[in-house]
Amino acid sequence: MNVTRHDDVPFQDVGNGAKRRVLSYTPQLMTVEVAFETGGTGSVHTHPHAQNTYVLSGRFRFVVEDESVEVGPGDTLAFAPGARHGTLCLEAGTLIDVFSPMREDFLK
Amino acid sequence: MNVTRHDDVPFQDVGNGAKRRVLSYTPQLMTVEVAFETGGTGSVHTHPHAQNTYVLSGRFRFVVEDESVEVGPGDTLAFAPGARHGTLCLEAGTLIDVFSPMREDFLK
Numbered sequence: 001m002n003v004t005r006h007d008d009v010p011f012q013d014v015g016n017g018a019k020r021r022v023l024s025y026t027p028q029l030m031t032v033e034v035a036f037e038t039g040g041t042g043s044v045h046t047h048p049h050a051q052n053t054y055v056l057s058g059r060f061r062f063v064v065e066d067e068s069v070e071v072g073p074g075d076t077l078a079f080a081p082g083a084r085h086g087t088l089c090l091e092a093g094t095l096i097d098v099f100s101p102m103r104e105d106f107l108k
Numbered sequence: 109m110n111v112t113r114h115d116d117v118p119f120q121d122v123g124n125g126a127k128r129r130v131l132s133y134t135p136q137l138m139t140v141e142v143a144f145e146t147g148g149t150g151s152v153h154t155h156p157h158a159q160n161t162y163v164l165s166g167r168f169r170f171v172v173e174d175e176s177v178e179v180g181p182g183d184t185l186a187f188a189p190g191a192r193h194g195t196l197c198l199e200a201g202t203l204i205d206v207f208s209p210m211r212e213d214f215l216k
Contacts, residue, residue: 001175006182024186028158028208031184050136054204056164067109074114076139078132096162100136100208 002026006033016041017089022106030102036060036089044086049099051079058093062086110134114141124149125197130214138210144168144197152194157207159187166201170194 004024011019017040023031034042036058044063053062055075062069062077064085071077073093079085087095112132119127125148131139142150144166152171161170163183170177170185172193179185181201187193195203 001170001172001177002186002188003170003177003179004184006184023162024160024184026158026160026186026188028189029160029186029206031160031162031186031206033182050134050208052132052134052137052139052206054131054139054162062109062111064109069109069111071111074141076112076114076132078110078134078137078139080110080134081136096204098137098139098160098206100158 011035016043018042020106025102027102028100030099030106032097032099032103032106033094034097035094036092038089038092040089042087044084046082046084047103048081049101049103050081051085052098053077053079054096056094056096059090060093060095061088061090119143124151126150128214133210135210136208138207138214140205140207140211140214141202142205143202144200146197146200148197150195152192154190154192155211156189157209157211158189159193160206161185161187162204164202164204166197167199168201168203169196169198
């Protein structure tokens, strides 16, 4: 069965005040937990994968294309493939990012 | 921007001690929060969508094909398209289910 125990996956430091755990995935879907310090950032970037983000905790300002929004626990965002997006962590917290297809680049 | 405020989405009772909120989605991905009472169930079923499940809180026993596993907060499961799966809630809690492609049937 494709089950990932949360505590079995060490965090990987991805810089800019963020660290991530790659959790369960299949070719179609990958779940990734990303924990941010206050002031941590996810630089504005694009990728061909569709992405949904669930705010588990903390507060974040997201930019998507030319818009900006502040979100908190339970709020969700959906990014179309290729959409330019980035985030600034306003209060330390964690995002659950899900990608389709899975991110091969996260396994390297 | 495709942002869904958690509290803007009322729960929909889906029976068997479960209720759900359909959160952000695009054609490729849909995020759904499902809250269970202790003893609530998601009957064994299949669908052509790939699914990843993140356990937000509570404890759950999942069956996937012929296997069974107990999971708790932060654990994740991935179900291939067509995999038979179901759950029994052992301690009240919430799952974050993400589907690819999105579930048209959840919008009816």
